[in-house]
Amino acid sequence: MLERDLVIPCTVVGLLQLREQMPTILVTGGSGFIGSHTCISLLSCGYDVIIFDNHSNSKVFPSLEVASFLSINNPDRIKIIHGDICKPDDIEHVFLASEKIDAVIHFAGLKSIPESFKNPSKYWSTNVAGTINILNCMAKYSCENIIFSSSATIYGGGQGKQISESDLINPTSPYGWTKFISEKIIHDQHKAAKESANSCDETSKTINAIILRYFNPVGAIKNGIIGESPLLSATNLFPTIMKVINGEDSQLNIFGNDWPTIDGTGVRDYIHVMDLAEGHVAAINYLLATPNCFIELNLGTGVGYSVLQVINTFEQIVGHVIPHTFHARRDGDVASCVADSSLARKILKWKAKRELSEMCFDSWNYWSKYLGSNL
Numbered sequence: 001m002l003e004r005d006l007v008i009p010c011t012v013v014g015l016l017q018l019r020e021q022m023p024t025i026l027v028t029g030g031s032g033f034i035g036s037h038t039c040i041s042l043l044s045c046g047y048d049v050i051i052f053d054n055h056s057n058s059k060v061f062p063s064l065e066v067a068s069f070l071s072i073n074n075p076d077r078i079k080i081i082h083g084d085i086c087k088p089d090d091i092e093h094v095f096l097a098s099e100k101i102d103a104v105i106h107f108a109g110l111k112s113i114p115e116s117f118k119n120p121s122k123y124w125s126t127n128v129a130g131t132i133n134i135l136n137c138m139a140k141y142s143c144e145n146i147i148f149s150s151s152a153t154i155y156g157g158g159q160g161k162q163i164s165e166s167d168l169i170n171p172t173s174p175y176g177w178t179k180f181i182s183e184k185i186i187h188d189q190h191k192a193a194k195e196s197a198n199s200c201d202e203t204s205k206t207i208n209a210i211i212l213r214y215f216n217p218v219g220a221i222k223n224g225i226i227g228e229s230p231l232l233s234a235t236n237l238f239p240t241i242m243k244v245i246n247g248e249d250s251q252l253n254i255f256g257n258d259w260p261t262i263d264g265t266g267v268r269d270y271i272h273v274m275d276l277a278e279g280h281v282a283a284i285n286y287l288l289a290t291p292n293c294f295i296e297l298n299l300g301t302g303v304g305y306s307v308l309q310v311i312n313t314f315e316q317i318v319g320h321v322i323p324h325t326f327h328a329r330r331d332g333d334v335a336s337c338v339a340d341s342s343l344a345r346k347i348l349k350w351k352a353k354r355e356l357s358e359m360c361f362d363s364w365n366y367w368s369k370y371l372g373s374n375l
């Protein structure tokens, strides 16, 4: 029986039945947290998937268990290629080895804000130069459609208000800057192609793009066969809470209890990773049906929770106290960051549906299974 997370919306099935051949999506970073959940949603909705990942922060996806769960009996529907976005030859190999790539979802990259302060050039070369390598290869092999994983960190906080796409861009970390500059490069490429098409100059290749600015993705697929299990040390809230729940760490460090928020701790817009995955399917459907597209969209829930509110929700689920201590604010953090996602709702007909309690439960469910069976 299909779990709720895998029920295919009929609008999507209807749309795909009109196509002669199922579109193939190249998913860079497809073995990672958001990428692997998105691949499950794409496969469930009929898309074929090529995963390209260097596995620096993930195990190979899909595991045998995931493949059998999805009943993928046609092995051609999913391919996994090990490679690095920093190496143009690796990317070219994927395009040469594939008959047709209809679109790229570009997740691959580095994502730790604290690490980006310590080693900015590593972030610029992976996130920005890696994105340029992908765009160059797409142009060479006439692949016109890209969805780019951006981040709410480019805004630098909303001072208690919901943040919309037209709000001030003000990255507070090298990581945030790499995301914003990558967006800008994609936009410039799109504009150049449009202008040269208008002047009948064929030098610039078309690029259609949707930039998705995620707020705080958390949770896991309902049955817990995949979830967030970074190989590198994680600095975001949910994985660090899990370490305390599982006894790996004795207490949770909370950075800042003097922010101008409900209880002094930072407020974030947490979004269930399956809602995010479904947002990507909606974005791919839209992109493939819309020529000349360039849009920036926030993906969040519009509701913010403080660190203490998240801890409290986990405490109710696990039935015991989660010890924590307060520390000074960290570089790059902001008081509050909550999305106005009304544009995504209007354009993609997408809306996040899952509540904070479900996000916490599904994370915990995955971690209990993951630690239990060492998947």
Ligand SMILES: NC(=O)c1ccc[n+]([C@@H]2O[C@H](COP(=O)([O-])OP(=O)(O)OC[C@H]3O[C@@H](n4cnc5c(N)ncnc54)[C@H](O)[C@@H]3O)[C@@H](O)[C@H]2O)c1
Binding pocket: 028, 029, 030, 031, 032, 033, 034, 035, 052, 053, 054, 055, 056, 057, 058, 083, 084, 085, 086, 106, 107, 108, 109, 110, 111, 126, 130, 149, 150, 151, 152, 214, 215, 216, 217, 230, 236
């Ligand atoms: N998780 C978040 O909180 C969050 C928020 C906003 C934006 N994002 C962005 O979304 C994307 C995916 O995030 P995630 O949480 O799934 O991260 P993740 O680390 O779980 O996934 C990223 C994947 O990219 C791979 N990768 C890293 N460097 C690579 C390289 N040079 N070549 C090929 N593969 C490489 C990693 O092995 C990993 O599988 C990232 O670009 C991230 O910046 C994430």
